[in-house]
Amino acid sequence: MTYHLGVDLGSTTSKAVLVDEQERVVGRGITNTRANYDVAVEVARREALVDAMLGLVAPRAGGDPEAIAVAFRVEQDLRRLGRLRELCRTVAATIPGEGARLGPAMDTILAKLQDEADALFAGAQRDRGSFFRDLVGARFYATAEASFERLGVDFERLTGVYDRAILTVENEVEDLAFDRTVRAALDRAEVEPSAARAEAEREAGRLARKPLAVTSVVGTGYGRARLPFPKEQLRSEILCHGLGAHAMFPGTRTVLDIGGQDTKAIQVDPRGLVTSFQMNDRCAAGCGRYLGYIADELNLGLHELGPLALQATKPCKINSTCTVFAGNELRDLLSVGERRENILAGLHRAIVKRAMSLIARSGGAHEELTFTGGVARNPAVVDALRDLVARHYGPRTINIHTDSIYTGALGAALFALRGTPAVDLPVKECQGCTD
Amino acid sequence: MSRKEASMEAQKAMLADYFRRLAAAPGERRPVVYTFVPGNLVELLAAFDVLPVYPEINALQSAMRQRSSGFIREAERAGHSEDVCSYVKCDLGMMMKGNVGPTGEKIPPPDLLLLSFTGCFTFLKWFELLREQYNCEVAMLHVPYQGDGVITQEMRDYVVRQLRNEVIPKLEKVSGRRFDEAKLQEHLSRSARAEEDLVHTFHAARRRPSPIDAYFGGVYYIAPIFTSFRGSEAACGYYSALRQEVDARLAAGEGPVTPEGTLAKERFRLVFEGPPNWTSFRDFWKIFYDEGAVAVASTYTRVGGLYDRGFRHDPSKPLETLADYCLGCYTNLSLPSRVDLIAEDIKTYGADGFVFHSVKSCNSFSAGQLHMLREVEAKTGVPGAFIESDLVDGRYYGHANIKNRVESYLQMLAARREGQEPPRAPEGSP
Numbered sequence: 001m002t003y004h005l006g007v008d009l010g011s012t013t014s015k016a017v018l019v020d021e022q023e024r025v026v027g028r029g030i031t032n033t034r035a036n037y038d039v040a041v042e043v044a045r046r047e048a049l050v051d052a053m054l055g056l057v058a059p060r061a062g063g064d065p066e067a068i069a070v071a072f073r074v075e076q077d078l079r080r081l082g083r084l085r086e087l088c089r090t091v092a093a094t095i096p097g098e099g100a101r102l103g104p105a106m107d108t109i110l111a112k113l114q115d116e117a118d119a120l121f122a123g124a125q126r127d128r129g130s131f132f133r134d135l136v137g138a139r140f141y142a143t144a145e146a147s148f149e150r151l152g153v154d155f156e157r158l159t160g161v162y163d164r165a166i167l168t169v170e171n172e173v174e175d176l177a178f179d180r181t182v183r184a185a186l187d188r189a190e191v192e193p194s195a196a197r198a199e200a201e202r203e204a205g206r207l208a209r210k211p212l213a214v215t216s217v218v219g220t221g222y223g224r225a226r227l228p229f230p231k232e233q234l235r236s237e238i239l240c241h242g243l244g245a246h247a248m249f250p251g252t253r254t255v256l257d258i259g260g261q262d263t264k265a266i267q268v269d270p271r272g273l274v275t276s277f278q279m280n281d282r283c284a285a286g287c288g289r290y291l292g293y294i295a296d297e298l299n300l301g302l303h304e305l306g307p308l309a310l311q312a313t314k315p316c317k318i319n320s321t322c323t324v325f326a327g328n329e330l331r332d333l334l335s336v337g338e339r340r341e342n343i344l345a346g347l348h349r350a351i352v353k354r355a356m357s358l359i360a361r362s363g364g365a366h367e368e369l370t371f372t373g374g375v376a377r378n379p380a381v382v383d384a385l386r387d388l389v390a391r392h393y394g395p396r397t398i399n400i401h402t403d404s405i406y407t408g409a410l411g412a413a414l415f416a417l418r419g420t421p422a423v424d425l426p427v428k429e430c431q432g433c434t435d
Numbered sequence: 436m437s438r439k440e441a442s443m444e445a446q447k448a449m450l451a452d453y454f455r456r457l458a459a460a461p462g463e464r465r466p467v468v469y470t471f472v473p474g475n476l477v478e479l480l481a482a483f484d485v486l487p488v489y490p491e492i493n494a495l496q497s498a499m500r501q502r503s504s505g506f507i508r509e510a511e512r513a514g515h516s517e518d519v520c521s522y523v524k525c526d527l528g529m530m531m532k533g534n535v536g537p538t539g540e541k542i543p544p545p546d547l548l549l550l551s552f553t554g555c556f557t558f559l560k561w562f563e564l565l566r567e568q569y570n571c572e573v574a575m576l577h578v579p580y581q582g583d584g585v586i587t588q589e590m591r592d593y594v595v596r597q598l599r600n601e602v603i604p605k606l607e608k609v610s611g612r613r614f615d616e617a618k619l620q621e622h623l624s625r626s627a628r629a630e631e632d633l634v635h636t637f638h639a640a641r642r643r644p645s646p647i648d649a650y651f652g653g654v655y656y657i658a659p660i661f662t663s664f665r666g667s668e669a670a671c672g673y674y675s676a677l678r679q680e681v682d683a684r685l686a687a688g689e690g691p692v693t694p695e696g697t698l699a700k701e702r703f704r705l706v707f708e709g710p711p712n713w714t715s716f717r718d719f720w721k722i723f724y725d726e727g728a729v730a731v732a733s734t735y736t737r738v739g740g741l742y743d744r745g746f747r748h749d750p751s752k753p754l755e756t757l758a759d760y761c762l763g764c765y766t767n768l769s770l771p772s773r774v775d776l777i778a779e780d781i782k783t784y785g786a787d788g789f790v791f792h793s794v795k796s797c798n799s800f801s802a803g804q805l806h807m808l809r810e811v812e813a814k815t816g817v818p819g820a821f822i823e824s825d826l827v828d829g830r831y832y833g834h835a836n837i838k839n840r841v842e843s844y845l846q847m848l849a850a851r852r853e854g855q856e857p858p859r860a861p862e863g864s865p
Contacts (some may be wrong), residue, residue, distance in 0.1 A: 222839075236843035239850065262839075274847045276812075281823045281836060361805055361821070 006412025027052030246272025
């Protein structure tokens with residue numbers, strides 16, 4: 001079996017998708033880009049490979065493969081949390097004059113987080129797209145706020161140490177002991193000992209010693225020029241989104257992709273090849289970053305915006321998707337007592353209006369329209385899109401895949417499968433295997 | 436360009452000499468006339484021995500020397516909006532800062548503002564501002580728009596009447612000379628000679644590989660004939676040398692010269708609409724030549740005349756030919772005529788695609804471009820690319836964004852050309 005990797009270095013997140021020669025998606029990986037493309041791509045790639053390896057092992061172990069996969073992710077997060085605690089102690093010790101008090105205080109908070117870890121990582125809200133940073137961050141801040149006085153330290157100091165430590169944890173290429181993690185995951189998923197489980201564990205050991213080999217790789221996304229690939233192995237994300245959307249929904253003729261700092265409207269032919277496209281110019285108004293800014297302004301999590309906007313009773317009219325102007329409008333409306341929900345509904349609609357202009361410029365919304373990119377996960381944007389597309393173009397099927405964030409990487413993997421020469425990313429050897 | 440060709444060296448020397456003569460003009464009591472490139476009447480000006488100044492050329496020269504941002508800031512400080520044409524602001528800013536030209540020599544104030552083309556409505560306002568500043572004589576030539584795509588005898592007569600009754604008397608006044616038709620005819624015959632060689636150069640792009648880049652290289656080729664040198668011996672010499680160089684490249688089967696040497700492999704043949712970005716001209720060009728994309732034709736190289744469509748200055752009808760020239764330049768064409776021209780270029784030059792570069796601060800010519808793009812696509816079946824930046828305002832040029840768009844477009848063309856078989860839809864998710 002050969003494996004083909006697509007890596008999508010987005011401005012906000014970096015994604016990797018591994019497909020086999022049957023064009024089946026066998027692994028996915030995602031991480032925050034955080035302006036460090038080199039690390040991000042390695043993290044995403046490693047995650048996709050591990051995901052694929054887990055996909056080979058979990059179904060043979062005699063338990064529920066999905067439960068094993070969830071347990072595996074929990075084990076990974078627990079390992080990261082342990083590393084975070086260790087780093088917090090180290091960073092705190094470097095603060096002049098305060099290390100002696102800060103170190104133990106950080107340790108107390110992180111120990112509490114470890115106690116709560118099962119609920120934190122395995123909770124109902126957990127999905128594949130939620131990052132360790134987001135899961136742990138909210139809990140850390142809440143715990144620190146509740147306990148800093150008792151611990152006799154300054155709250156700002158605690159968060160300062162945390163911010164430095166989490167950045168390191170995120171930017172470390174995980175030294176994963178695959179087989180050990182598989183065993184822990186099987187225990188966590190309560191898979192009974194059996195010949196099947198024993199064989200699955202042996203397979204995990206074999207994979208840990210000799211991970212899957214990638215036959216070909218194609219890179220795409222905003223940071224693709226950073227990849228150490230020859231030009232033939234780089235594809236524009238526009239082509240990759242077109243092909244990826246076609247692979248997910250073969251009836252796709254129009255693709256709308258709203259990412260961190262780009263919005264693209266793409267027309268594809270029945271083969272998934274791009275025939276026309278339009279994207280925003282250098283101004284990133286109305287893209288994912290805009291929502292991030294609004295979330296910050298309102299002191300909300302990004303994922304909370306859409307559901308709140310859906311509660312609007314009378315959406316406000318927002319005139320601008322320029323981040324700066326919209327920020328002003330937002331504050332103006334709040335100051336005259338407008339409800340947050342109504343303002344948010346207006347802001348979401350403004351984003352879609354801007355996207356509609358790009359759709360029109362690219363040639364219109366044809367049957368079927370596939371919506372991709374991180375913003376496709378926002379239910380208020382989706383609602384507004386459905387409404388405005390129906391008004392402008394009549395009834396259209398609007399496809400949104402639960403894994404739409406991987407569309408570009410999938411397209412890249414499929415381009416890789418088409419016979420791009422094999423120059424893989426430099427692989428860092430796994431050092432943590434015990435078998 | 437890495438390999439300076441003789442024609443490039445000649446052009447550089449011509450420009451340096453021009454700015455020197457300009458700086459010396461007040462001392463020599465030689466009148467100076469400010470005018471614009473489209474529909475310029477340079478042969479007529481030469482017949483009166485006055486020197487032309489092209490504010491938009493100064494603006495683009497300033498931008499290529501990275502000086503336009505400061506001038507634009509200056510104009511904005513004086514109250515000109517961010518949305519105003521950046522050529523105008525660059526020119527006004529330069530004037531406010533002492534009117535020192537691109538070569539560091541002072542540009543003298545105008546004795547006459549000659550508005551010889553009205554297809555760009557901003558030109559009117561631009562000269563109104565300059566008139567206020569310089570309080571000098573103004574001559575306005577109203578050029579009827581080719582709304583129906585043809586030049587009628589009435590339109591020609593109307594322009595000729597204005598030349599006789601408005602432009603020539605004003606030139607006589609500021610120069611103190613009588614109109615000498617024979618002298619004008621001499622200039623016009625030299626113009627026609629140079630025009631012949633220019634057309635030969637641009638037609639060379641029909642060959643594969645094209646020995647020229649008709650947009651990024653083309654802006655150098657048009658510089659003398661679109662500005663102060665048309666009708667001069669120097670221009671005849673320049674175009675004759677250029678023709679020989681292009682013929683030599685044709686014979687050798689060589690591609691165009693880029694700033695990094697001769698292009699090794701022509702991968703894409705493109706037609707361009709709209710002027711280039713001047714603040715990042717080299718970077719902008721590099722995006723294309725790095726991908727082996729060559730401009731085989733462009734509309735920008737016709738703003739100073741559609742010579743390749745047969746127009747030549749005709750010394751036997753001196754005023755009528757000037758009228759035809761003003762009426763016929765690209766900027767005076769209607770949207771359908773522009774669409775037809777681009778569609779024909781795609782066919783004539785065997786282009787794989789076409790690129791519209793839309794200019795943020797140009798309301799006159801960027802309007803309708805998207806519609807034009809769709810029309811050209813419909814007529815030719817060739818997909819077009821649309822990119823946006825500005826003429827001389829660097830704030831509107833986003834290199835990564837433009838590079839991404841262009842690369843995406845070229846990859847799209849390549850995928851279409853290769854007709855790759857797409858993979859089957861994968862099983863499972865996503």
